[in-house]
Structures are given as C-alpha cells and as structure tokens.
Amino acid sequence: MAVPELAPLKESKVDVVIVGAGPAGYMAALWFARMGIKAKFIDKRSTKIFTGQADGLQPRVLEVFETFGFVDRAIKEVAVGYEACFYEPDDEGKIRLVDKQPEGVPGISRFNGSVIHQGRIETWISDAIEEFSKGELQVERPLLPEAMEVDTSVGDSTTEYPVKMVLKKLPDNDAGPDQFGHKVENGLYRQFDGDQKYEVPKEGEDLEVVHAKYVLGCDGAHSWVRKQLGIEHKGETTDFVWGVLDIVPITDFPNIRKRCSIHSKNDGSIMVIPRENGLVRLYIQLREVDHEGDKLSEVTGKKRVDRSKLTAEQILATAQKIFYPFSLEVAETHWFTAYQIGQRVATDFQKDNRVFIAGDACHTHSPKAGQGMNVSMMDTFNLAWKIGYVVKGLADPSILHTYELERHAVADDLIAYDLQLSRLFSSKPGEISTEEFRSVIEKGGAFTTGCTVNYDASVLIDKPADRPRTEPYYSALASNLAIGMRLPDTRIVMQSDGRPWWFNQRLPSTGEFRLLVFIGDYINNPSLKKQMADIGEFLARPESNVAQLRRDAVLQPMLVHASPQAEVTWDDFPAVFRPRDERGVMDYWSVLADTPTLHEKTGDAYEKYGISREVGAAIVLRPDGYVAKVAEPTLEGIEDIWRFLGGFLTAVKATT
Ligand SMILES: Cc1cc2nc3c(=O)[nH]c(=O)nc-3n(C[C@H](O)[C@H](O)[C@H](O)COP(=O)(O)OP(=O)(O)OC[C@H]3O[C@@H](n4cnc5c(N)ncnc54)[C@H](O)[C@@H]3O)c2cc1C
Incomplete structure (x- = not known):
C-alpha cells in the first residue's frame, strides 16, 4: 500500500531492510554483517524462537556454516x-522392520544430515552476525x-533510496503469538491461517519511516x-493434517535412535527423527481432526482445522496406535504442532529487482523432507552477497536477475519432490x-543433501545456455567439477x-570471488612454469587492478x-599469489599444494576434480562457493576469465 500522509516522523536511511527474522532473514543479515552493509533487520514478534519448529540441517548448509x-x-x-x-505392517497389523539404508548419500559431503531445533540454529547465526558487525546489526523487535512505496522512476540506480517503508513499534502484548491456552509450547499459531494482521499507519502510533535501496x-x-x-502464491493445500511431537520417549521400539519411516496397517504413517539431548521428533499423520464447522479457510480454501482442539495427547494417541506392537509413552513433551499439507510457489521472487522475497515467502510445502529452513537459508545465501556487491558499487545490478x-x-x-513424498506418506x-x-x-x-543444486547459465555462470x-x-579441463554447482x-x-586442510576451510565466506589457478606439476612440465609466470605477470599489471x-x-x-x-x-610462485600488505607482511595463505604430506593422506585433489597435473585448469569460484567458470591456466585463459568478470564486476569492467 502507498504511504499515507503523516505528521513528520523519525526517519532513517539504510541500504537494505530485511523484514522477518527467521532462517532466511538471519542468513541475509549474516552476509550483510560480513560485508559491512548497512541493514535494518526487523521482526514483528517480541522474541526469537526458543524450541520446536524446523530441525533438519542439510550437509550443504553445514558446509556454509563452516565458511x-x-x-x-x-x-x-x-x-x-x-x-x-523402514517399517511395514504384517498381516496381523504389527509393524516390522523391512529394510535399512544409509541416511543421505554417503560421501557427498563431509557432513551428514543433522538435527537440532531452529532456535539453536538462529542463535548461532545471530552470534556470528553480532561478531561480524561488532554489535551494529541486530534484530529490532517488535516492529x-x-x-x-517504491519509486520506480530511479530505474536500477544503486545510489538512490527509492523504497519508503513505514514501521510501527508494536506493544509487547500484540507481538506474542496466540498459544490457544495450551500448557506445552507449540507451533499451532503459525500452521494454519497465519497470524498476519493488516493495519494502516495512524497518527499517534509509534511509527518511523525508513528509506532503503533494497528490501528483502x-x-x-x-x-x-x-x-x-x-x-501470487500458487499451489494447493490438501485435507491431510499431520501432527508433530518433540518428546523424550519411553519405549521398547528398538530403533528409536534411528530415522524411521513407519507405515501402519490402518492408522497412518509416522516418521521418527532422533534429536539432540535424547529428544525424538515424531511426524504423525492425523486421520481424525475437528474442524470449525463447514467454514472454509481464506488461505487454504479447505475446512478450517479447530486448533484449540488439537492437543499433544491426541497426537500421541495416534502415534501409539501406529507403533503397535511396541509401546510408546512420554517422559517429557517439549513442543508440538500440527500442519496441513500444501505446496505453493510464488510466481515471482522479486519486483523490479528492488524488492525481493525469500524463504517461506516464496515456497511452502510439508516439513517432511526437512527442507524449508535449509532452502530458505540458501535463498538468501544466494541473494544477499549479490545485493552487497551492488550496494557497494562493486558489481552491475544485472547480477540481481540471477x-x-x-x-525459482x-x-x-523442492515442490515436485515434496508432492511425491507427501503422497507416499498420506497413502492408504x-x-x-x-x-x-x-x-x-x-x-x-x-x-x-542440498549438494546437487545446479545453477543455470547466466552472467554469473559461464556454460552453454x-x-x-x-x-x-x-x-x-576439470571433468568432475560441474559448472554451476558447489x-x-x-x-x-x-x-x-605444510599443514593439511579441508579446502572449504580455506574458502571462507568473505564476499570474495576466488580465482583458483590449478597450475599442475610445473616442475616436471616447463611449459606450465612459463604459463604460471605469464599469469602472474597479467595479474600484476596495474591495469588488472588486483591489489x-x-x-x-x-x-x-x-x-x-x-x-x-x-x-x-x-x-617459484609469482608475487601476485603471495603479496605483501602495506606493512610489508606477506600473505602466506594463497598458495596451496596437492601433494602427499608426512602426517596424513593428501594429494588426490586433482584426481577428485578431474584436473590433469600436466594441463591444469583455472577456476572462478563465486562468493557462495559455486563454480562460475573454468578456463585454461594460460594467458589466454586468464584473459578469457577477465572478460567474464568484466561482464559484471565494476573494477574489472573498467580495464577490459
Ligand atoms: C513442524 C515443522 C517442522 C519443520 N521441519 C523442518 C526441517 O526439519 N527442516 C527444514 O529445513 N525446515 C523445516 N520446517 C520449515 C521451516 O520452519 C520453514 O521453512 C522456515 O522456518 C522458513 O524460514 P523463513 O525465514 O522463510 O520464515 P519463518 O521461519 O516463518 O520466519 C519468518 C519471520 O518473519 C516474521 N514476520 C512475519 N511477518 C512479518 C511482518 N509482517 N513483519 C515483520 N516480521 C514478520 C515472523 O515473526 C518470523 O520470525 C519445518 C516447519 C515446521 C512447522
């Protein structure tokens, strides 16, 4: 809505406003803190999440946390x-173990899929934001x-502040979610029709105006x-309702500390997710739920589930039937919720590449694949560094299109996979x-695992369209490194x-692109030695602007x-790979070796990446760790890379 005429208010200017401090908002703020971008980070709730909600962390997100x-x-x-x-029912309706599989994909990452509640994850990110921004960037609540209002007449200007937003400070009692009188903490308030109230700024309220370059x-x-x-948020919601229980169980079920998918004969399905501190999460299909008469929800178009009638005990009773013949009692209940399965995707993820949406604002689905929080964080892990570059004038705004x-x-x-999964779990x-x-x-x-994401060709990914x-x-040149993948x-x-590292540990998320020159065995291949010198010379030219x-x-x-x-x-190594700072101190950390060490097995990186030790390769890595381009490690190859970088990096563009 347009900003109404109001008496003069407190005004401020920021590069970006982040609306919403969930996983997507936190990840965006993390990049902005890391890159020194001036952001305003707001949430309408008075507190963060302390328990429950999402809990699955993909290997890829753990890799990102490492950076x-x-x-x-x-x-x-x-x-x-x-x-x-995997458990299936026998003829008597008793569930029995029919198969065991490794969880995830062995070897795809150093990290395995892991679980812990969302509140903890947000705390780690929040602490890192505090550290990177030296306390400058914090969530402002409840706002x-x-x-x-967006002034589109400025086009894609990166110096103007075309977005004007009015923010209202909420009284604390309007900012806490309605818990429906339940004693145990629960997430029912956010699972059905949502908790959004639409208001109009009024004189006399605690208001402020923010002018921003971009909004997330x-x-x-x-x-x-x-x-x-x-x-539009396009898609469908089904009638299926699933309950979620976070409990410390008392049970004779032997695989309670393993991930289990259980199909019962007549009582539906359960997913068992072992959690931190002896907790177990159960996802339970609820066949019988009370509805609020025949009233249809405005959001889902389905009958409205009566949230006040959903209890942890009711969800547990269904779980107990599915577990038959095993017993299931509860020592502690930490959290519960219920949700109605639906799959929706926003038609667009941005408007004019000025205001963006990310995370659940773009895509919603069932939590069964454990993806929502991960994909939400990876959305802003993808977006925020690009905004950072544009705001700092380091890159062309065209990169925002990517x-x-x-x-999308x-x-x-994700939606296609979730549809399949939900159909499986809800089948009779x-x-x-x-x-x-x-x-x-x-x-x-x-x-x-999140490790198979493959980005299409664009100004930031050089491969056939x-x-x-x-x-x-x-x-x-690098036959195992897919361009567009991490x-x-x-x-x-x-x-x-001589210290061995994991490469990911040497590629922290600083916002830098990396030019990785795999120069091969230059000692035994004199032509490679010459190529290394040529590349060093090219990068050392004042026009290359590398310093x-x-x-x-x-x-x-x-x-x-x-x-x-x-x-x-x-x-042996050109000075550009081991430069000195203004005090004369050398950078010792940009020359690496793929060689055996005395202490452990190393020396197979070239094979792993499919790079020949006699030919080598030059690779451009994006700030988010995705392979952007592969070229020959020659003068021509580096010139080609320079043309590619000149397609969007302001400082390189000026020299090409
Ligand atoms: C039971 C359950 C289990 C789940 N399990 C998993 C899992 O294992 N793995 C996984 O990856 N995902 C899981 N998910 C999904 C995951 O919780 C969401 O996908 C994820 O939280 C989305 O992150 P987000 O930042 O986009 O949105 P949210 O987490 O919804 O955060 C949005 C934030 O914006 C704030 N906000 C909303 N409107 C406004 C406004 N107008 N003004 C200011 N602030 C506003 C809210 O207060 C909130 O803090 C699960 C979800 C549920 C319910």
Whole structure:
C-alpha cells in the first residue's frame, strides 16, 4: 500500500531492510554483517524462537556454516543421521522392520544430515552476525511494516533510496503469538491461517519511516511483503493434517535412535527423527481432526482445522496406535504442532529487482523432507552477497536477475519432490508398494543433501545456455567439477607451513570471488612454469587492478600446484599469489599444494576434480562457493576469465 500522509516522523536511511527474522532473514543479515552493509533487520514478534519448529540441517548448509566459522558449534550440539529404517505392517497389523539404508548419500559431503531445533540454529547465526558487525546489526523487535512505496522512476540506480517503508513499534502484548491456552509450547499459531494482521499507519502510533535501496521480504509463508508486491502464491493445500511431537520417549521400539519411516496397517504413517539431548521428533499423520464447522479457510480454501482442539495427547494417541506392537509413552513433551499439507510457489521472487522475497515467502510445502529452513537459508545465501556487491558499487545490478533464475528452479524441484513424498506418506496401506516408497526416498536423498543444486547459465555462470539443470555440465579441463554447482570439498596442503586442510576451510565466506589457478606439476612440465609466470605477470599489471580487488574483498587469486615438494621453493610462485600488505607482511595463505604430506593422506585433489597435473585448469569460484567458470591456466585463459568478470564486476569492467 502507498504511504499515507503523516505528521513528520523519525526517519532513517539504510541500504537494505530485511523484514522477518527467521532462517532466511538471519542468513541475509549474516552476509550483510560480513560485508559491512548497512541493514535494518526487523521482526514483528517480541522474541526469537526458543524450541520446536524446523530441525533438519542439510550437509550443504553445514558446509556454509563452516565458511562463516561456526560449524563447530553445530557439530557439538546436533544429532546426526546415519541410518534409516523402514517399517511395514504384517498381516496381523504389527509393524516390522523391512529394510535399512544409509541416511543421505554417503560421501557427498563431509557432513551428514543433522538435527537440532531452529532456535539453536538462529542463535548461532545471530552470534556470528553480532561478531561480524561488532554489535551494529541486530534484530529490532517488535516492529511491523505497515506501508511500503517504491519509486520506480530511479530505474536500477544503486545510489538512490527509492523504497519508503513505514514501521510501527508494536506493544509487547500484540507481538506474542496466540498459544490457544495450551500448557506445552507449540507451533499451532503459525500452521494454519497465519497470524498476519493488516493495519494502516495512524497518527499517534509509534511509527518511523525508513528509506532503503533494497528490501528483502523474509517474512514467512503469509508474507506481507509478497502481498504488497501483488505476487501470487500458487499451489494447493490438501485435507491431510499431520501432527508433530518433540518428546523424550519411553519405549521398547528398538530403533528409536534411528530415522524411521513407519507405515501402519490402518492408522497412518509416522516418521521418527532422533534429536539432540535424547529428544525424538515424531511426524504423525492425523486421520481424525475437528474442524470449525463447514467454514472454509481464506488461505487454504479447505475446512478450517479447530486448533484449540488439537492437543499433544491426541497426537500421541495416534502415534501409539501406529507403533503397535511396541509401546510408546512420554517422559517429557517439549513442543508440538500440527500442519496441513500444501505446496505453493510464488510466481515471482522479486519486483523490479528492488524488492525481493525469500524463504517461506516464496515456497511452502510439508516439513517432511526437512527442507524449508535449509532452502530458505540458501535463498538468501544466494541473494544477499549479490545485493552487497551492488550496494557497494562493486558489481552491475544485472547480477540481481540471477537470484530468481537460480532459486525459482530450486523451489520448483523442492515442490515436485515434496508432492511425491507427501503422497507416499498420506497413502492408504496397499496403495503404494514398499519398493516405490523406498525408491522415492532414495532418489530424493541426493536432493535433500542440498549438494546437487545446479545453477543455470547466466552472467554469473559461464556454460552453454541450453544445458538442462538435471544434467551437470563439465569442462574437459576439470571433468568432475560441474559448472554451476558447489565446489566439492577435498584435502589440500598449505604450501607455506605444510599443514593439511579441508579446502572449504580455506574458502571462507568473505564476499570474495576466488580465482583458483590449478597450475599442475610445473616442475616436471616447463611449459606450465612459463604459463604460471605469464599469469602472474597479467595479474600484476596495474591495469588488472588486483591489489584494489583484493582490498575491496572482491577477488582472491589462489594457486594450487601439484609438483613434488622436495623440488619446490617458495620463490617459484609469482608475487601476485603471495603479496605483501602495506606493512610489508606477506600473505602466506594463497598458495596451496596437492601433494602427499608426512602426517596424513593428501594429494588426490586433482584426481577428485578431474584436473590433469600436466594441463591444469583455472577456476572462478563465486562468493557462495559455486563454480562460475573454468578456463585454461594460460594467458589466454586468464584473459578469457577477465572478460567474464568484466561482464559484471565494476573494477574489472573498467580495464577490459
Ligand atoms: C513442524 C515443522 C517442522 C519443520 N521441519 C523442518 C526441517 O526439519 N527442516 C527444514 O529445513 N525446515 C523445516 N520446517 C520449515 C521451516 O520452519 C520453514 O521453512 C522456515 O522456518 C522458513 O524460514 P523463513 O525465514 O522463510 O520464515 P519463518 O521461519 O516463518 O520466519 C519468518 C519471520 O518473519 C516474521 N514476520 C512475519 N511477518 C512479518 C511482518 N509482517 N513483519 C515483520 N516480521 C514478520 C515472523 O515473526 C518470523 O520470525 C519445518 C516447519 C515446521 C512447522
């Protein structure tokens, strides 16, 4: 809605407003804190989440947490999934174990799918935001946006503040979710018709006006921002209602500490998810729920579920029937909720590349695949660094187009998988065979790791435009590194001190692109030595502007050689890969080796990436760790890379 005429109010200017402090909002704020972007981060609730809600962390998200420096906190606290069990009913209706499979995809990442409640995850991110921004960037609560206006006449200007938003400070008692009188903490308030009230700014309220360059709507499934933009949330909601219980169980079920999918004869299905601190989450299909008469929900178009009648005891009673012949009692109930299955995707993820939506604001689905929080965080992990570049004048605003291109495709894949999964879990006994059930879960396993996301060709991904994203595209120079996919991890050795690392640990999310020059075995291939010198010279030219690109945290050139250590000397490497700072202190951390070490097995990174030690490859890695381009490690190859970077990086554009 347009901003109404009001008496003069408190006004401020920021680069970005983030509406909503859920996983998507926190991840956006993390990038902005890391990149020093001035953001206003608001949420209408008076407190963060303390328990319950999402709990599954994909391997890919754990990799991302590592690049921001806090994966160790996760590793210490989470429950990790290693085995999945499948139960089916026998003729007497007793459930029995029919199969065991590894959980996830062994070897796809160093991290396995892990679980812990959303509140903890938000705390880790929040602490990192505090550290990066030195306390400058914090969630401001409870603040509700009431009006937004965008001046489109400025085009894609990155210096103007064309968005005007009116924010209202809510009284605390309007900012706490309605808990429907239940004693146990629950998430019922957010699962059905939503909790969004539409208001109009009025004189006398505690209001402020914010002028911003960009807005990120991370305000969940009932997104106010999405509605302001007039974006449709297309899809359907079913009549299926699922209950969720977070309990400390007392049971004789032998696989309670493994992930289980249980199909009963007559009472529906359960998913068992072992959690941190002895907790177990149960997802339980609820066959009998009370409705509020025949009234249809405005949001779902289905009969409204009577939330006041849903209790933890009712959900447990259904679970007990499904577990037969095993017993299931409860020592502690920590949280419960119920949700109605629906799959929806927003038609657009942005308006004029000025106001964006991300996370549940763009896509909603059942929580069964454990994807919502992960995909939401990865949406803003994809978007926020791009906004950071544009706001700082480091890149052309055209890079913002890639957000919708890249993330809409992921949302579509997610919805397709969730539809399949929901159909399986909601099917009646006999409708779907055990084999079909397992096959869908196995095929979806790779997708749910988050490691198979494959971005299409764009100004940021250099590959043929006609490649379907289901088919990874490889250059012959790096035959196992798909362009558009994340760089898989490998062991690598720091040349300066001989210490082995995981490569991901040396590629922190600083906002920099990385130019990874895999120069091969230059000692035994004199032509490679010459190529290394040529590349060094090209990058050292004043026109290449590399010193400035480094200072602005735009580009870090790194060298990975594969020559025998006994014959390598530090002075072999061009100065641009080991520059000195203004005090004369050398950078010892940008030359790496793919060689055996005395302490552990290393030296197979080239094989893992499909790079020849006799030919090498030059790779551009985006700030979010996705392979953007592969070229020859020659002068021509680097010139080609420079043209590619010049397509969007302001400082490189000026020199090409
Ligand atoms: C029971 C359950 C289990 C789940 N399990 C998993 C799982 O295992 N793995 C997984 O990945 N996902 C899971 N999900 C999904 C996950 O919770 C969501 O997909 C995820 O929280 C979406 O993140 P978000 O930041 O987009 O939105 P939200 O988490 O909904 O956050 C939105 C934020 O915006 C605020 N807000 C809303 N409107 C406004 C407004 N107008 N102004 C200001 N602030 C506003 C809200 O207060 C909230 O803090 C589960 C969900 C449920 C309910």
